[in-house]
Amino acid sequence: MKYYLAPMQSLTGFVFRHAYNKHFHNIDKYFTPFLADRRLNNKDKNEVLPKHNKGMHVIPQIMANDVEVFLEIVQQLEQYGYKEVNLNLGCPSGTVVPKKRGAGLLADLDMLDRFLEGIYDKSPLPISIKTRIGMKSPTEWEDIQTIYQKYPIKELIIHPRLQQDQYKNHPNLKVFEEALNSLTYPICYNGDLHSAEQLNHFTGQFPQVEMVMLGRGILKNPGLIGETKGKAPVTKEILLAFHNDVLEGYKAHIPGDINVLYKMKEWWCYLGESYKGSNSAKKLIKKIMKSKALTEYHALARQIIIEEKFQSR
Ligand SMILES: Cc1cc2nc3c(=O)[nH]c(=O)nc-3n(C[C@H](O)[C@H](O)[C@H](O)COP(=O)(O)O)c2cc1C
Known part of the structure; x- marks a missing residue:
């Protein structure tokens, strides 16, 4: 199993991941909280500076719905030496969704399709996607998935909740399973794996899944991955x-x-x-x-x- 640290705005930034990596050293990929400004601001630059991310495999995450803006951010990240970027199609926040960004882009599938066409056509770096399964109904997933299938997505990280769920209700494992059976990309699961028991239960249920992304579980228990591997709790x-x-x-x-x-x-x-x-x-x-x-x-x-x-x- 490969473990990814979830991007969490203001929580899992470079200070946290640097300290986490020093003491636990068991994360395969770290994702930065999303970058959204066309010109990286000082906070963004601190997040991605190579000297702040030594010894870690870091994937910068971008939130955008405009091809030019996305590509401009990618160009700057390329100059720092990054080899892959991640697109945020999951943020459910009321401040971004009405602007059709984050999960909000799932509300306009024509716009999503045009945007993906533009970025996959022109991006010099491979792009992975972190996505929710729709806005209001799980039935939306089929059309979203049909669009995703058109593009060379490097890796698809699925948080199987709807935008309207925010962080309530339960991840929809039925839709996740459907995605797993029909998509050929590497698929990473994310959502509500907050204890070793939950993680082990999940891997028993989906033995074919090779990557999981963990967020709140690690903030709550930094020894979570160790415990899942059968090690003693963090001292x-x-x-x-x-x-x-x-x-x-x-x-x-x-x-x-x-x-x-x-x-x-x-x-x-x-x-x-x-x-x-x-x-x-x-x-x-x-x-x-x-x-x-x-x-x-x-x-x-x-x-x-x-x-x-x-x-x-
Ligand atoms: C405070 C907070 C900030 C978050 N920031 C981001 C973000 O910048 N980008 C993103 O893709 N997801 C963000 N997320 C979602 C998490 O990456 C993750 O998908 C979510 O917490 C579910 O996983 P978990 O149950 O393992 O925590 C955020 C979640 C929270 C609670």
């Missing part, structure tokens, strides 16, 4: 060292303690789920969320990691 020492590297990385690259604090709290929205076993842990998480200074935050995070029981299952 407090490794978790603390990993946490401290993420914190130091943000401090070095993000101006303003408040912004660093905000990023760390965002991660704790997921990591905190592994500390729900006791009242003392719950209280500490509340304190973390209310903390106003980095020193206060760091002491609380250290306390919870060292003193509380990490429950990955």
